[in-house]
Amino acid sequence: MSPTPDSMAVRAIPIHDGPIAEAYARAREQSEPRFVPASWYADDRGASLMNLMQGVLCPEGQINYSVQYPGVVKAWHRHRKQTDFWLCLHGHLKVGVLRADDRAAWMMVVGEKRPGVVVIPPPLWHGAATVGPAPAGLLYFVTRAYDPNDPDEERTAPDALGAFPWQVQHR
Secondary structure (H helix, E strand, O other): OOOOOOOOOEEEOOEOOOOHHHHHHHHHHHOOOEEEEOOOEEEOOEEEOOOOOOOOOOOOOEEEEEEEOOOOEEEEEEOOOOOEEEEEEEOEEEEEEEEOOOOEEEEEEEEOOEOEEEEEOOOOEEEEEEEOOOOEEEEEEEOOOOOOOOOOOEEOOOOOOOOOOOOOOOO
């Protein structure tokens, strides 16, 4: 399906069932996002998501956490050098990713009911919309710490790259 100026063909973010370091390498090689599913480990004390960033953490990176309110779309931005690793810990986010040179676009809803890490290599445009009535909490690792004197970031408006389906899709 070829996109028109008012719409774009969007496909699911590819799922990688191996180690996150392997997904990271493939994402960078192919300039495509990857989703690495996570599993809850539960016992009578509680539950944990473990070993999520094993093999990708680096000394020049940083870990951040943000909360996004219902109805909010945070899009679009991209990086020249850094890769983002997104994990929605509470609530749900519709993650959107766009490759500018050929207009390839991906999306996936991630969060409490679909835990895992979305790997977003440079220079892909990316953003997120909160899904549902609750705020969404995003824990994310970036391979380069933020430098306010030289930010590795370019931003544009949510509608600047075409009609991405941020709203609920009734099928």
